[in-house]
Amino acid sequence: MAYAINKINRDLAFLPNTTLGFVIYDTCLSSRKAIEGILWMMTGRESSIPNYQSENPSTLAAVIGESSSTVSISIARLLGLHRYPQVSYFSTSPLLNNKDQYPSFFRTIPSDDIQARGLAQLVLHFGWTWVGLLANEDDYGLLGSQIVKKELLKAGVCVAFHESIPIAPSSTKVNAIVETVVNSHVNVIIAFCTAPYLIFVVRALNGRNITGKVWIASEGWSSTSRFSPMEFAKLMGDTIGFTVHDRTIPGFKDFLLKVHPSDSNNDIFVKRFWEQVFGCQWPVLKSNLTTIINGLTEDSTQCTGHEKLEQFKDKYQDEPDLRICYVIYNAVSAVIHALKNMLSCVPGHGPFTHDTCANLSNFRPWQLLHYMKHVQFRSTNGEEVSFDSNGRPPARYDIINWQRGLDGAIRLIKVGIFDTKAPNGQQLYVNSSALLWTKQDRKVPPSFCSESCLPGFRKVAQMGPHVCCFDCIQCSEGEMSEELDSSNCWPCPIDQWPNDGRSKCVAKTIEFLSFQEPLGVTLTVAVLLCSSITVIILWVFTKYQDTPIVKANNRALSYLLLGLLVVSFLSSLLFVGEPQSMTCLIRQPTFGIIFVFCISCVLAKTIMVVIAFNATMPGSSMRNCLGPQIPLVTVSGCTSLQVIICATWILLCPPFTEKNMKLKTGTIILQCNECSETAFWFMLAYMGLLACVSFLVAYVARKLPDSFNEAKWITFSMLVFLSVWLSFIPGYLSTQGKYMVAMEVFGIVSSSAGLLTFIFVPKCYILLLRPNLNTREYLLGKGRASAKNDMSS
Template identity: 50%
Template structure:
């Protein structure tokens, strides 16, 4: 503690010593550690202390700021202990070493403001205490969100941004680099707990998942440190977010380095991102490529000169200068009984004595590098904020003051709450032309620098600025980063991957694994007719009805339009066969007409043969209606024409069969069947058989006619242009009636197969009907099991096959006699042959 002569005093709280290093026993409680057990002197925090002294001395020399007022200071080393921070706060409030709450031993206010503490863990209880008395507290490093609550902490301010903004910044970085599988380390303090909760809430708004979250002890514990190192080693997360003060995380990083755990990317918060104690060269394999948030940097004019002029013999009112000297020169003052563990470890028994003649200018250490002051700059601004507030109080004009009846506060006897009013409204431009002010919650500007730790060619770890996050910019433009300047662990330039499951490419969707976080999933290809055209799609999109998914399931393409066309091979073949098949009965008809006087043609009702040949010719030609794009006319005609023509053909066969039976039975004496022999009966059978089919088709066409439709369901990826039969009942009635005629013809012919005479066609009719019935019985399952153009092809094949069966069985034997055996085409020969049978 040091206090020069002056009118007013402000106090700074700094943690210069860390009580327990990794060599301490893990069961020692913080409250029981004696000052003699101090273990490690931290140069980084000591520079913060010096920046406060520098700022105060600079203010005292400034004639335009607080003229004729000299500021003093008191410095308290909290040693990272909450109890010590509270004890120091009570000393300042009461003005004496004996702590008596609600009592102040001095008649005036010696305390202007408290600058500190660094850690949120100590600042929170300090702020609760100081808020009761309305003493302004300005922290340069405490970022916990809870401190923004003006109801709980009415007198707390800070020159850095909050944990909420830090958590939002971390989330933006994770999303920017595509890291969705991370680990989190926080310190075992209130700040650590608050930071953990804040980050989890922010990550819950994104697709980032947490592989593990561990609490780093503030007092060294080998068991806990080994456990955390083991978790890090086993985790598949390659990115670890570190929200720990550097003094707490160093033991863990030492263990991680000792276990040679590499390949991890460390994302450091403001608490440790620029710490030289953490980023030591012997941890380069572990920490190279670390990226971190850092307070905005600045080069404070005159600070380097001030630091280089520190000396234990010439500097007054400056604590720890002798310890600082021992630390940077690795020496020991002859009259110093305190021996530091760090020095012992580094120089062993080769201890040299400090003389005071050592030259700080010869040292090349980061302590004197003020070109990138960050926390140091935050301390500097905190001191100036208090000074400007005090200046406003000092220059208040009576009658224009902010208090009752326009009164002003007395600079020598003001109350803490009076200065608090001015600190809330402080707004000034510092020597570096930057605006400094506090928002309604007592926070500073929401912005961070982004730094990246590189391994230089000389083997040293150095950080470089790679961007900035500034939440004053429009949404979506807050992150400014130079990706080409980044270097990752192992010296790689490619951004490392940290995902639980690799991204699902387009054409696949994510399927969550039962019992695991949403970041852990399997990739399942979209079903037919569905696509996903983005990476990591949660669902597949259904293609429109007239489109289908391609093979990769990443694009909807128009469905193939299918019908039996004249332009395709199958259509050409069937059309050709149909035409040829129609020419055969036409040729046979021509032959029969040419030889109509021969006995073979005259036998068994030649008119029925002519009509049957004509019907068979139409049967083959009606196949052409089935080929081509279906339209309303062809759909209405194809089945009805086919049904009527075939009914005519089968009726002719039935008439021929009945005529054969009647003719042979009419030759018997006293037969009553003689009157039925003739053209009248055959014409009646043909007419009635065909008429019934015509009636069925008329009813079908009038009630529910066939119509063309686009069938998009039967075959994936195709639009089948087909004829909807309209009424399936009518369709099957038409086929059933045709089958009935064929069955009756078959039965009658089968019964008459053994009748005598060479003119008996019963055998041939039997075979023809057997072929006919077999074809159509086979047609039914084949027709029902096919779709699209092949269904049409099956029906055409059945028509052609059954027509060919009738033609071959009934007319080829006669054509053989007419054309090849005219010698036996005589009545005598045929009658003689018949009588022999």
Template identity: 40%
Template sequence: MLLFLYTVLLFHHLHTKVENTLCRIMGDPNYPLFSKDGDVTIGGIFAIHRKETLPSFEFTQKPQPLSCSSVNLRDFRLAQTMIFAIQEINRSESLLPNISIGYIIYDTCGSRLSTMTAIMGLMNGQDFGPGNICNGQSPLHAIIGESETSATVILSRTTGPFKIPVISHSSSCECLSNRKDYPSFFRTISSDYHQSRALASIVKHLGWSWVGAVNSDNDYGNNGMAIFLKTVQEEGICVEYSVKFYRTEPEKLKKVVETIKKGTAKVIVAFVSFVEMGLLIEQLSIQNITGFQMIGVEPWITANTYFTPNSFHAMGGSLGFAVKKNNIEGFAEYAIKPFWDTAFPCSESEGNYSQYALSCSRYEELLALKNYNEDVTEHRYSSNVYKAVYAVAHSLHSLLKCKEQEGCEKGLTIQPHQVVEALKKINFAIKTGDRVWFDSTGGVVALYEVVNWQQDSDGSFQFRSVGYYDASLPTYQNLDLNIENIIWTGGQLQKPRSVCSESCPPGTRKAAQKGRPVCCYDCIPCAEGEISNETDSINCKGCPGEYWSNAEKNKCVLKAVEFLSFTEIMGIVLVFFSLFGVGITALVAILFYKKKDTPIVKANNSELSFLLLFSLTLCFLCSLTFIGRPTEWSCMLRHTAFGITFVLCISCVLGKTIVVLMAFRATLPGSNVMKWFGPAQQRLSVLAFTLIQVLICVLWLTISPPFPYKNMKYYKEKIILECSLGSTIGFWAVLSYISLLALLCFILAFLARTLPDKFNEAKFITFSMLIFCAVWITFIPAYVSSPGKFTVAVEIFAILASSFGLLFCIFAPKCHIILLKPEQNTKQHMMGKTASTSLALKAY
């Protein structure tokens, strides 16, 4: 209303021709709540009352003055602090000697309209010429205020064009750091940029990833919450909801409370102004909403007004950042008596305040606080007001060229813009030890105390300090929190959990839920061969080549190494049959040795028979080299021993087959063939055939020998330790040579199968070679397709099967006659009835 009147006044001034060009007041002047004259003047604007009642605007009569009610104890103490600091400076002999500071303090009643009225009152002054003509000169050098950001924005924008410095004690909105828009604004509280980041730090530090957010729908709340939301997003913290309301919007407040009730987040960050927080706490208490951990900001976290049994039921355990507490020496005593005696208008003589047409009834609510002093120590903003007053005093001290002995130059005219420049350069210490200086944005270094709402055993409430936040320290070191001293919501000693999804344990990874924030996820087990060894891993990482994931998928362990060992069932069985073959061969050799003079042993070429039995023994034993952990030597030995022993064995069988053929060829008239294949030639043939295989093996071992190889391709979860062939050509050359000899032996034996039965072993050799070839033809596809240790087992089986085939097919019939039918082991029986048979036997 008054703003409208001033607009009309300006319009009237521009469009009427009057001789007097000075402004003329219209309506009743707005007088300050407290004032005192001085050589220099500091203004103050505080919301000493909370509620403002508007008069009737029916325009049937002159509107009555605005009515204020409901004392705001906090701002009342701030006004007291300002007066206390000014009186302290006025008594000082070192700061502004012989200069007195006056003050003009207005009450805004928590109203934007009254804030504007107070600003106009401060800027215009209260001195009028004849006929209520204002003198056009403001005596103001600086303004201390306002308490709330929105009011401070109005104040700074209005005084900005006149370059009047404004120093706020509690307006912390980051928006006020813009020196282009607010060039003459300063504050003795740090910017909310730091407090918003501090809120994000404490949420992250305490492990909460799922929070709700509530803020005041004003400059303070909106700017602070915007910085908080941006910071938590960078930190990977999710906000379930972000709602806001203003003190004049009860419907929005109800929606905010409903959102809190329905939400799953157990932690609520309340970036809320002092007045709005009182309304929110009231609603939470009425609806008995408990169990939420409140994280608060400095305007309300240390407000004694909210410390009641009902509010504590809903808000107990609240945690937040508060302005550092500084005890101002002497203020507690001053707030009780000296203030009321010297500064309070109703305590003055009638002559001092009658000129303002004031009635003591206006101060009735304040008079009730005359002897109240319990809250003085908890008003943390008092030191900020104290610093602001001293900052102005030090600026004036430098501008007035004050000297301790000589005093200050009173004749100098100080303009507000000079004070602005001087404030930028101050750097001093107050009695508490804190230094006061302003950075490039007009703010101070951010230092917060972390406080916790607690209840003592005697039922009393207190704000307990549980840590601090210092923005000047490096990141991750600026927050120091004593978690052991914190009492959480509901009086719990255990920190509440507030997550959208429980943490994914090691061995799993996070998978985002479609359409939901990143903090809402499912825990997916890592795939085989992958691990995650941290909680809440985003990805699983694969294990290195020789490693594999354990059962829990949280550690890489060495892969199981697989090879055919002597201790497993398969190895034991194969060793048994190998040794069994050696034993049977040895028994046959002993039997043949004992019966070496019998016709059947002689008829079967005993020398080649014993050599064949020896080579079969080696064949059985060479299978043992395939069992056990492969080494460089064992890999070379197993393949060469196999190749040479089998060639020796086949060479003996081939020699026996040739002897049979030669013997029957020798029975023909005039044939002298046996002289070309006697015992010496038989031994040489075996040696020659064997030396060829030896030469192949030497070349193989020289050029590219077999070696131990860790096969990680066939199985992902284990390593197959096997012998790599080195040169596959060498391996197949060895097999091909054995196959060639076996095929030749089979053909010759097949041709001799129709010779006389009694002593002809060609048919037995034919059958043994048939088994031998069948085994090794079957071996090739089985060898190629068998995995891991089964490849070795197949090879051993082929060696044993072919060895047993040769042993039983060639020697079993002879052993049968020697042991079971000794009557047939005679020369007469072996010679038969025909002449040709007799001749053949002699030749053989």
């Protein structure tokens, strides 16, 4: 302050014919003494007389101070009543933003509400979600910490504890705070404090050998030298925090180096300053009080005045507490520029009533206050200084990191800035490559209540007040989460399914009875083999078509039945492969019609056996029925009814392809929807009814006297046919997907194979291996004895 005022006084052009002076009053951090001092300054009298107006009010232009927010609030109410400008360089309480209560208050340091937002953004920048909070029990700490806590909670960060450090030292309270810190397992602690109060807690924690904590410092203690000794290096080595924006004051360090007690006899602070720098005592100041303040003993060396400040030049270069000098310099400069603007007023164009100007030698406090509100200038290093409507300057902080050097001492390294002038989202900048933590690496220490939930899991809050403490539960079947710490799981699209880790959606497996899979290949081979055998049997029958065994029981029906069996075997291939619209439409009707056609042929053959036996009896009238009319009517009539059933089914409710996504987890089953289950089972019921009739007729005719009674083999074939389809029903209903289709293919193949085996294989045996039995005499029973003799020989 002295440097700024002396500099202006030496500049005769800045405030011509005007000399500035200053009076320093020590409040001793007491609101009562501060108010006494303000009354003394305003009245110009030794005794404090409220409402007394000095004869020369312009003697007091403005008040610079106080540093304490609590004291500033007390004197700001009084100064505001008289409209005296007050500029504080260290009072940061947001309460002072209220212009209704404190109309004449200004400051050159940002308020705590801005700093609190910045500290919260710093926590979010490093991804910390579990922090502790310490604060002074005063306006600075309580109000600032509440704002920090509010900002943190709004951003989803949990505050594990919020402890207040008493203003009056209390070992009980300090010990309780230490126990809270130790038991909380919090790795990050935000200390919105000032150094004189925080030091008690720090010393107690240091005694407990606490390490691994990251301290986030407010500007109240971030650049103090109290915690720099090596004894706190392990505890405080990871400190990162906000500090006053560092700007140099041109010529100020040279001014300090020229300070000497002999040149400042009237300055009581110079000799105290000298004692602290050189660790000596002036005889005139030697007292118990001085000894306590300076930490000296009675045996300390005496100051001579011949000590050289130049040897301490490097100390001044690195001294962090000099940061506050810049905001003090700006506080004085703001008042000086307001006086200059008032002096520059042109009569008749002034801002007051009748366009008058204020008289610099005799102005009222409210007149200077007007110019203070509109002051705007650039400091000596080019930075713009102004006040907003709340009396605050543009907010800018340096972010510093305490780093331990090779010698074990802590050094403050600038690693970033927080600038409210920057666009939203860019106000905070941290140079991660410049950060160094206690472990001497660049990895950010973690601080969370619970481990992060990996993709595929969701958070479930634990019982308690903190939402940051949670358990991780795997997503339910059919749901997934693809982000860390997801609060919810989401279902996949209908055609997708979560992977094994349930961290992303993948396409569902498509399932159908394919020609490429083992089951499909097996069934296809069986179909082709049976079809080939049927074709071979048909060839054998055509080759021996004029033999008695082929002519017996209607040769045409045998050819028709063999052809139908070939088609029946091949029709089962419609069930294999990817379902298509056409295959779904025709496969069940094709199967139903062909099988009824086959059974009708079998029934016709059985009827013809009965008719043929009866026709051989003397005087039988059934000889007329041995023509082709009976088989034709039987086959066409029975088959036509099945054709009507299937045609009605297709016309009213045709089968179609569908993707069944509910039947099997994680699988899309491509299948044919029969549309009408009633029509399907009605078709099967008619086929079963016809098979039962054929079985009964064949069973009745099985013992007819004949060397080769075909009814007996038809009975066996129908028995196999019915057994297959009766077992098909529960098997079909108990399977799903491709196995249901495979079950139906197996039923078609096995039942067709039963018909082929029992009706035609015995005849092929005679045709190929026992041609001697293929005679008319044998069929009529006349050659039976000779055949037996041949077999025995």
